[in-house]
Amino acid sequence: MPIDVLIVGQGLAGSLLAWELMRRHVRVIVIDSGGINASQVAAGLINPVTGQRLVKTAELERLLPAAMACYQQLAEVFKQSFFIPMPMLRILKTERERQVARQRLGRDEYRGFLKDCPSPPSGIIGSFGMLQQQQTGYLKTRSLLQCLQNYLLASGGYRQVSLDYREIVLRPHLQWRDIQPRHIVFCEGYQASANPWFGGLPFQPAKGEILDCGTASECPAWILNFGYWMIPTDGHHFRLGATFDPVNLDTRPSEPARNQLLQALDRVSPGLRPISVLEHQAGIRPATVDKQPFIGAHSVHRNLHIFNGFGAKGSLAIPWYARQFAASLDQAELVPATSHVKRYYDSHFPVRNSA
Numbered sequence: 001m002p003i004d005v006l007i008v009g010q011g012l013a014g015s016l017l018a019w020e021l022m023r024r025h026v027r028v029i030v031i032d033s034g035g036i037n038a039s040q041v042a043a044g045l046i047n048p049v050t051g052q053r054l055v056k057t058a059e060l061e062r063l064l065p066a067a068m069a070c071y072q073q074l075a076e077v078f079k080q081s082f083f084i085p086m087p088m089l090r091i092l093k094t095e096r097e098r099q100v101a102r103q104r105l106g107r108d109e110y111r112g113f114l115k116d117c118p119s120p121p122s123g124i125i126g127s128f129g130m131l132q133q134q135q136t137g138y139l140k141t142r143s144l145l146q147c148l149q150n151y152l153l154a155s156g157g158y159r160q161v162s163l164d165y166r167e168i169v170l171r172p173h174l175q176w177r178d179i180q181p182r183h184i185v186f187c188e189g190y191q192a193s194a195n196p197w198f199g200g201l202p203f204q205p206a207k208g209e210i211l212d213c214g215t216a217s218e219c220p221a222w223i224l225n226f227g228y229w230m231i232p233t234d235g236h237h238f239r240l241g242a243t244f245d246p247v248n249l250d251t252r253p254s255e256p257a258r259n260q261l262l263q264a265l266d267r268v269s270p271g272l273r274p275i276s277v278l279e280h281q282a283g284i285r286p287a288t289v290d291k292q293p294f295i296g297a298h299s300v301h302r303n304l305h306i307f308n309g310f311g312a313k314g315s316l317a318i319p320w321y322a323r324q325f326a327a328s329l330d331q332a333e334l335v336p337a338t339s340h341v342k343r344y345y346d347s348h349f350p351v352r353n354s355a
């Protein structure tokens, strides 16, 4: 069966790329092994200004409008909201953070993203003050992925199967089982390390754990950011996350991570006690050493591509990159050099078994 693009992986990267391609009338089939992936575990937080130094995300002026437009369009098509806008209260943890916050508040480019918070809400403890963060919210990744999977299934564009790379025939034309795609795009998240063509790229995966919790108290109407974050999902439920562990790369939830998250929340919002943990999940973020995604064609096999490496910012970044990637597939290259895999052509390509 001839098609245009075979996508490997139905996480947020593969799903949103498939959506973008289908909008352009490209014939797509997505395959996925069907387990729980990082995208389903993720909180889907979109936060334009992050880290202890309160830095505005690079390319934000492109990424944020593209993400909002994409999730709005999906909401219209599937008749449900996937992105939930919600302001964020940022609790400053040190004197240094307070100074940085003051500097940022005085800068024009942070206007619209950060606001002073002179009278902190009661019940929240923050000895170094607080900030209001704007244009924040979270993506309901699980429902989005389910809707897109159903959509793909309805058009015969989804198969649940674990790809054995040895089944891919490169010459005289690309072939996988009964499918002859013009291109294959690998969106395997952290499992890309097993990929014979792209597995040598400098990924830096990091495990994250997240809790779904209930409380008898009323949850606040904003996201709480205190190094970790708490996202209220309704009046008495919230998600609490996420740990960051680049060493233990398994997907098993752990007792120390659970305690770490609960204790950190208790220090800033003791009023939520007692908290019941309803679900505890772990996943692996497909982060990269230079913090930029890996996008583009293989140096030797030009019809094999990667669309991966979105780290902890998939919800914000994937829609814009999907748009650029889709537009570049047959035309001029529109992916910025900083995120294109060609930045590694000299050092990491051709990678294992690339001939």
Ligand SMILES: Cc1cc2nc3c(=O)[nH]c(=O)nc-3n(C[C@H](O)[C@H](O)[C@H](O)COP(=O)(O)OP(=O)(O)OC[C@H]3O[C@@H](n4cnc5c(N)ncnc54)[C@H](O)[C@@H]3O)c2cc1C
Pocket (backbone or CB within 6 Å): 008, 009, 010, 011, 012, 013, 014, 031, 032, 033, 034, 035, 036, 037, 038, 039, 040, 041, 042, 043, 044, 045, 046, 161, 162, 163, 164, 187, 188, 189, 190, 191, 192, 207, 208, 209, 210, 241, 242, 243, 282, 283, 284, 285, 286, 308, 309, 310, 311, 312, 313, 314, 315, 316
């Ligand atoms: C605890 C946690 C919290 C997070 N919080 C946020 C957040 O708040 N905001 C945010 O933007 N991001 C967050 N992230 C990061 C986010 O999950 C990623 O940026 C994004 O989901 C990555 O999507 P992906 O499609 O690249 O990978 P994945 O979601 O991992 O999807 C990869 C898919 O490829 C499939 N696959 C792999 N190999 C094969 C194969 N050989 N055959 C078939 N299928 C295969 C897998 O089954 C999987 O479904 C978080 C991550 C974690 C773990």
